[in-house]
Amino acid sequence: MTSDDVVRGLLDREAIVAVCVRYATALDSRDWPLLRTCFQPDVVGEYEGIGTLDGVDAIESVCRGALEPLDASQHLLGNHVVEVTGDDAVHSCQLHAQHVRAGAEGGDLYVVAGSYTDRLRRTPDGWRITHRRLAVTWTDGNPAVLQA
Amino acid sequence: MTSDDVVRGLLDREAIVAVCVRYATALDSRDWPLLRTCFQPDVVGEYEGIGTLDGVDAIESVCRGALEPLDASQHLLGNHVVEVTGDDAVHSCQLHAQHVRAGAEGGDLYVVAGSYTDRLRRTPDGWRITHRRLAVTWTDGNPAVLQA
Amino acid sequence: MTSDDVVRGLLDREAIVAVCVRYATALDSRDWPLLRTCFQPDVVGEYEGIGTLDGVDAIESVCRGALEPLDASQHLLGNHVVEVTGDDAVHSCQLHAQHVRAGAEGGDLYVVAGSYTDRLRRTPDGWRITHRRLAVTWTDGNPAVLQA
Numbered sequence: 047m048t049s050d051d052v053v054r055g056l057l058d059r060e061a062i063v064a065v066c067v068r069y070a071t072a073l074d075s076r077d078w079p080l081l082r083t084c085f086q087p088d089v090v091g092e093y094e095g096i097g098t099l100d101g102v103d104a105i106e107s108v109c110r111g112a113l114e115p116l117d118a119s120q121h122l123l124g125n126h127v128v129e130v131t132g133d134d135a136v137h138s139c140q141l142h143a144q145h146v147r148a149g150a151e152g153g154d155l156y157v158v159a160g161s162y163t164d165r166l167r168r169t170p171d172g173w174r175i176t177h178r179r180l181a182v183t184w185t186d187g188n189p190a191v192l193q194a
Numbered sequence: 195m196t197s198d199d200v201v202r203g204l205l206d207r208e209a210i211v212a213v214c215v216r217y218a219t220a221l222d223s224r225d226w227p228l229l230r231t232c233f234q235p236d237v238v239g240e241y242e243g244i245g246t247l248d249g250v251d252a253i254e255s256v257c258r259g260a261l262e263p264l265d266a267s268q269h270l271l272g273n274h275v276v277e278v279t280g281d282d283a284v285h286s287c288q289l290h291a292q293h294v295r296a297g298a299e300g301g302d303l304y305v306v307a308g309s310y311t312d313r314l315r316r317t318p319d320g321w322r323i324t325h326r327r328l329a330v331t332w333t334d335g336n337p338a339v340l341q342a
Numbered sequence: 343m344t345s346d347d348v349v350r351g352l353l354d355r356e357a358i359v360a361v362c363v364r365y366a367t368a369l370d371s372r373d374w375p376l377l378r379t380c381f382q383p384d385v386v387g388e389y390e391g392i393g394t395l396d397g398v399d400a401i402e403s404v405c406r407g408a409l410e411p412l413d414a415s416q417h418l419l420g421n422h423v424v425e426v427t428g429d430d431a432v433h434s435c436q437l438h439a440q441h442v443r444a445g446a447e448g449g450d451l452y453v454v455a456g457s458y459t460d461r462l463r464r465t466p467d468g469w470r471i472t473h474r475r476l477a478v479t480w481t482d483g484n485p486a487v488l489q490a
Binding site for chain 3: 266268303
């Protein structure tokens with residue numbers, strides 16, 4: 047590989063991680079227009095415990111429904127793995143998603159932890175997620191926090 | 195952009211994340227000289243629940259007061275976002291700060307979770323934080339751990 | 343430094359973090375052949391609470407013994423620090439290791455949190471860990487989860 051190809055590879059990796067961090071930022075700041083910039087319009091989401099979500103409207107709707115009733119949330123990410131093949135990429139990471147609703151009967155906190163496994167495509171607007179799978183590894187706290 | 199500019203951008207990003215990781219390392223190892231290397235002397239800290247801290251002496255003093263009575267602490271970081279403009283930069287990340295004091299009445303652990311939002315400046319000694327805001331998203335465990 | 347050296351440094355850093363993330367992936371997916379690709383055969387592990395582990399067979403054996411009885415685990419990493427000197431490197435990171443065993447008496451979850459401090463060597467097969475130290479900072483939940 048020439049050095050330019052290597053540098054492009056590093057930039058791709060950084061840009062792909064940045065999309066996945068932006069998703070977390072969008073959720074935790076309730077910034078739905080920002081959330082949409084993470085996805086291709088025809089994205090498919092397979093969210094464990096929720097089901098299959100067809101298209102960015104469906105993903106936005108489910109996220110709003112889950113998070114808007116809350117006082118706060120925090121999606122902490124780590125363990126990013128990126129593999130790029132031309133204009134396609136796969137990415138995975140681990141997450142701790144904390145959900146906060148003060149006064150919820152049974153406790154204010156509910157954490158859902160697991161992994162995202164993504165496919166992304168390079169577009170004229172940058173890398174976009176075309177497929178996202180959320181797998182849940184463990185939960186802790188009060189599930190009623192999410193059932194407002 | 196030429197390739198050299200791109201590479202410089204990647205190095206800047208890495209160096210800025212490294213400063214913020216060094217802050218966590220310094221806190222958790224009680225290495226106060228190391229802590230000071232993260233900041234410009236006239237740094238301003240706005241720490242939710244603590245107040246405005248003017249200058250690196252004030253930040254060191256508050257951190258020492260909070261952490262030296264503890265048996266251990268762990269500041270786990272993720273979701274780093276960096277934007278560089280010339281010799282200035284902004285950075286944000288998410289954190290889980292666990293605090294441990296064995297035998298504290300009500301439990302040994304108290305976690306404070308939230309985000310850092312920083313401004314940094316490029317100096318002859320490397321990137322330094324000039325403004326740091328700590329926002330708290332949620333806490334869990336026994337607050338008395340921090341009230342030794 | 344020439345630009346090529348700088349780029350090589352960035353690639354080294356990325357490759358070293360990738361080995362440490364691969365270790366976590368291997369543990370949490372119970373992929374023992376993958377686990378072995380993280381280490382030199384004569385690796386030494388010093389795992390707090392477990393002891394000194396001589397060689398990759400010993401590390402695999404201890405990890406299998408701890409994790410195979412579980413329903414799930416999650417090793418979330420952050421705060422990666424990498425320093426490369428020629429063909430040698432040191433790395434450290436912070437971790438939250440969650441262990442899940444449904445129906446364990448006293449609760450399903452046990453988290454062990456701390457740090458890894460590693461030495462690595464560049465080999466024809468890529469970077470490999472030659473020494474790993476696990477230090478435990480705090481634990482929470484039900485220790486019996488790990489005593490199946």
